Amino acid sequence: MYSMDESCTVYKTIDFISKKWSLLILLEIYKSSEGKKRYSEIKNNLIDITPKVLSARLKELEKEGLITKNIDASSFPVKSEYELTKIGIDFISIIKDIKNWALRWKINNKVCERLDCKNCDL
Amino acid sequence: MYSMDESCTVYKTIDFISKKWSLLILLEIYKSSEGKKRYSEIKNNLIDITPKVLSARLKELEKEGLITKNIDASSFPVKSEYELTKIGIDFISIIKDIKNWALRWKINNKVCERLDCKNCDL
DNA sequence: CCGGATCCTCTGCGATACTG
DNA sequence: CAGTATCGCAGAGGATCCGG
Numbered sequence: 001m002y003s004m005d006e007s008c009t010v011y012k013t014i015d016f017i018s019k020k021w022s023l024l025i026l027l028e029i030y031k032s033s034e035g036k037k038r039y040s041e042i043k044n045n046l047i048d049i050t051p052k053v054l055s056a057r058l059k060e061l062e063k064e065g066l067i068t069k070n071i072d073a074s075s076f077p078v079k080s081e082y083e084l085t086k087i088g089i090d091f092i093s094i095i096k097d098i099k100n101w102a103l104r105w106k107i108n109n110k111v112c113e114r115l116d117c118k119n120c121d122l
Numbered sequence: 123m124y125s126m127d128e129s130c131t132v133y134k135t136i137d138f139i140s141k142k143w144s145l146l147i148l149l150e151i152y153k154s155s156e157g158k159k160r161y162s163e164i165k166n167n168l169i170d171i172t173p174k175v176l177s178a179r180l181k182e183l184e185k186e187g188l189i190t191k192n193i194d195a196s197s198f199p200v201k202s203e204y205e206l207t208k209i210g211i212d213f214i215s216i217i218k219d220i221k222n223w224a225l226r227w228k229i230n231n232k233v234c235e236r237l238d239c240k241n242c243d244l
Numbered sequence: 245c246c247g248g249a250t251c252c253t254c255t256g257c258g259a260t261a262c263t264g
Numbered sequence: 265c266a267g268t269a270t271c272g273c274a275g276a277g278g279a280t281c282c283g284g
Contacts, residue, residue: 013224018140039266050258055267077265087227094219101216102135105209161247172277173248199246
């Protein structure tokens with residue numbers, strides 16, 4: 001029986017990846033060439049995300065160990081960079097599987113023309 | 123760029139599987155021995171789910187083609203049974219991967235003792 | 245009894261404005 | 265640039281009710 005035992009790793013994992021925007025944020029960071037992405041880059045690419053939600057998700061993903069945050073305070077303005085950890089990189093294959101499942105079964109499949117959805121190596 | 127183009131299959135898929143309870147409901151149906159599960163069985167096993175949300179998720183999953191609904195009107199009271207489709211069964215492997223990812227990386231791993239979380243073949 | 249629907253409350257997300 | 269602060273609303277939670 002699946003109770004809501006909050007100490008259950010599997011349940012907690014399903015719960016946090018089910019939060020809106022979490023998976024798309026991971027994808028955004030993954031798709032950067034250097035493996036890093038700035039706050040504003042993520043925000044500009046996920047055009048409908050609000051700054052509050054983005055901040056919250058980045059903190060959750062950092063806490064869960066999927067990303068790390070690096071602050072470059074050498075120049076001004078200060079820049080924040082987010083990077084996938086080994087754990088986060090390992091999770092990308094799951095997102096790839098979700099994409100492949102969708103393209104395998106869904107009718108009238110379509111990937112966004114103006115995204116790199118089609119061209120990215122997922 | 124990942125915009126919120128609503129016609130994008132991948133985006134739509136990520137969006138609907140990110141809804142709360144969707145994955146756990148699929149698991150519940152999968153873990154039944156005959157591959158079918160009644161409304162009340164799902165509700166009793168996912169002890170914190172409310173009937174409203176369960177109804178809504180079952181309709182969404184049916185609409186998305188992952189489950190089918192069968193009404194057994196031969197006996198009384200009438201019973202509803204939900205069953206995974208081929209598409210739904212194919213999705214279970216993704217949930218398995220999520221579980222394995224969690225158990226591979228998370229610290230202080232723990233599966234709920236009083237669930238079949240530990241014993242199920244995921 | 246079973247499978248929901250209904251009503252109300254409350255958390256989480258969205259939109260906009262603003263600051264160090 | 266990288267976030268907070270504030271407000272409003274839709275969707276999730278909780279309890280109860282109802283038709284077959």
